[in-house]
């Protein structure tokens with residue numbers, strides 16, 4: 063089930079060769095600079111929505127420092143001439159341990175929105191996880207991707223008919239993995255959005271899967287175009303259900319045949335409950351610091367979850383990944399693969415599909431070089447011994 067190894071580090075040579083012809087990259091190769099550029103070039107509402115997080119931003123900052131605090135201890139004189147970043151995740155052969163995280167309402171960043179990001183992911187062979195809250199109906203995104211690997215992220219609607227309909231549509235449209243986000247039963251206190259009174263969903267943006275859904279529409283007195291405000295109100299009441307508990311997962315197991323991954327798991331006991339509920343994986347994530355202000359950093363939670371269930375579930379990771387060495391560290395802490403969020407969204411906002419491609423290629427070229435320069439030829443040999451903590 064292995065993919066053909068791609069030579070990610072060739073991107074480095076491509077950049078230098080283009081330089082000989084007088085061309086430099088359109089976007090920075092240090093992806094931590096994208097946020098600042100986006101702040102300068104994109105509108106305050108959209109960029110505030112993407113860059114913003116819960117409360118004073120302490121969780122988002124903690125995500126970064128938990129990754130930065132951990133330092134790689136490189137090994138030398140190991141043969142790293144031939145390298146292969148490919149990994150198997152949930153029965154799928156991926157070219158690298160990376161997927162694009164589900165991010166809602168991408169049309170606020172670029173008119174080509176989810177289709178542009180999905181095409182970029184497909185072109186690089188990286189799975190695209192489509193948000194329930196996308197600006198484009200799932201069938202249209204699927205069509206843009208051909209037969210490339212795609213996963214569907216579920217915000218579990220309160221109405222079981224709508225939930226069932228979403229699952230049926232996603233399956234029919236070729237989404238192979240269901241990612242159920244559990245950390246957003248309510249929208250958190252997000253000062254950047256509150257201060258601007260900015261929430262695109264209330265204008266019917268990011269509601270495409272709902273407004274195109276027959277079960278959702280059946281709950282409306284009038285068609286969406288005749289009474290859009292009523293449709294938005296119905297969406298707000300439908301979007302999530304804070305009364306859900308662990309036994310409710312049986313509903314999803316019953317209606318989804320493929321792998322199911324729970325996103326937003328941080329406690330080892332919750333990971334154990336995911337095993338008991340027959341789930342296939344978890345994403346150790348705090349939603350990029352956008353939900354619980356003062357939450358544990360995702361990278362600090364990762365080792366505990368891996369220790370509890372790493373032999374029984376596929377453990378994925380996100381929240382704070384900005385560089386190739388961040389990916390290396392997450393793998394060393396036991397993640398099978400990582401999801402990248404904001405960087406690809408800034409890439410999209412700044413340069414559309416090529417911007418997203420740039421982000422994927424930079425991350426994987428840097429990962430490949432970090433791997434090699436640390437003494438590894440494949441992700442499979444990376445482990446906790448490759449990291450140290452503290453001022454070292």
Ligand SMILES: Cc1cc2nc3c(=O)[nH]c(=O)nc-3n(C[C@H](O)[C@H](O)[C@H](O)COP(=O)(O)O)c2cc1C
Nearest residue numbers: 112163164165166193243349350381382383403404
């Ligand atoms: C603008 C924005 C929208 C998001 N929308 C969703 C979503 O619809 N569903 C979801 O599960 N996670 C969503 N997330 C969270 C991401 O999937 C991911 O957990 C997070 O971005 C990772 O943190 P990072 O951006 O710091 O890498 C969103 C994140 C951002 C920044």
Ligand SMILES: CCCCCCCCCCC(=O)C(=O)O
Nearest residue numbers: 166195246249263298301349352
């Ligand atoms: C008043 C609540 C309206 C609906 C909220 C939509 C939820 C946000 C979906 C995107 C997301 O996950 C994010 O982090 O932002």
